[in-house]
Structures are given as C-alpha cells and as structure tokens.
Amino acid sequence: MSSGGKMGSLQMLLDQRTIEQVYIRYCEIVDTKHFDDLHEVFTEDATGDYTQALGPGVISPDRASLIASMHANLGTDSNCGPTHHNVGNFRITIDGDTAAAKVHYYAEHLGQGDYPGEQYSMWGQYDDELVRTDKGWRVSKRIYTCAIKRGTAVTSARVPSSLC
Numbered sequence: 782m783s784s785g786g787k788m789g790s791l792q793m794l795l796d797q798r799t800i801e802q803v804y805i806r807y808c809e810i811v812d813t814k815h816f817d818d819l820h821e822v823f824t825e826d827a828t829g830d831y832t833q834a835l836g837p838g839v840i841s842p843d844r845a846s847l848i849a850s851m852h853a854n855l856g857t858d859s860n861c862g863p864t865h866h867n868v869g870n871f872r873i874t875i876d877g878d879t880a881a882a883k884v885h886y887y888a889e890h891l892g893q894g895d896y897p898g899e900q901y902s903m904w905g906q907y908d909d910e911l912v913r914t915d916k917g918w919r920v921s922k923r924i925y926t927c928a929i930k931r932g933t934a935v936t937s938a939r940v941p942s943s944l945c
Contacts, residue, residue: 808866834927862893892935
C-alpha cells in the first residue's frame with residue numbers, strides 16, 4: 782500500500798470516528814434538553830422524515846422546525862421528563878465531503894405532567910446523509926425508523942414526537 786493509501790485510510794477512520802461523535806453529541810444534547818445546540822449536529826436546511834414511526838406527513842423541513850419540535854415534545858414544559866438515548870452499530874460510508882450513516886438507537890423516556898412515572902422505550906435506526914462543513918460533519922437528511930416501541934407514548938403525536 783502506498784503512503785497515500787495509508788493516509789487515505791487513516792483519514793477515513795478519522796472521519797468515521799468524528800461522525801460517530803456527532804451522534805454521541807446528539808444524545809447529549811437531547812438528554813440535557815439543550816435543543817438549541819442542535820446546530821452542532823444538523824445543517825440549517827436539514828430535513829427529517831418521521832413518517833414510518835409517527836404517521837403520514839410527519840416531516841421536518843429544516844433545523845429550526847426540528848428544534849421547535851424537540852422543545853414541544855421533549856422539553857421541560859412537555860409531558861416528557863428525563864430521557865436517555867444510546868446509539869451504536871454505526872455503519873458509515875464516506876465519499877469525499879459527504880457520508881451516509883445507518884445508526885441504531887435506543888431511547889428511554891420517562892413521563893411527567895399528564896404521564897407521571899410512565900415509561901416509553903423505542904428502538905430503531907437513523908438513516909442519515911451527512912456533509913462536511915467548515916464546522917465539521919453535520920446531518921443534512923434523516924429518515925427515522927422505529928422497529929420496536931414499548932410503553933405509553935409520553936410525547937405528542939401531532940408533531941415529530943420521537944426525534945430520538
């Protein structure tokens with residue numbers, strides 16, 4: 782293998798690790814309810830398709846919409862109290878300054894307000910497209926799927942409620 786090949790492989794490994802950190806940061810932001818920091822994860826024009834998990838037409842057209850939905854559904858004034866999000870099984874394909882990622886998630890939600898003590902668990906996958914920006918890798922498109930749901934939904938079903 783040439784030294785250029787080794788450097789290319791090293792760069793790919795660094796990019797993959799950096800992208801994994803984007804997902805870990807996402808979990809930190811959601812679990813601490815610092816949703817306004819999602820600019821660290823999503824591009825301004827990032828879209829999200831939540832129809833498989835939440836029903837027809839549940840689309841987030843941009844980052845501002847996604848942040849507003851997070852505040853409404855998982856925020857301190859919502860029926861969703863503490864959350865705990867985990868990600869793993871990272872499958873990342875990089876092509877220059879773009880990448881595709883399939884990432885499994887597990888999200889636990891504890892109810893409050895109308896749902897005190899209720900638990901809501903979700904297992905599924907983020908199927909994302911990412912772009913390299915001047916601030917690092919960011920998600921530009923998300924397709925959110927849920928394979929398993931268990932418990933009482935403690936978030937609203939009117940808008941993307943499980944942006945987990």
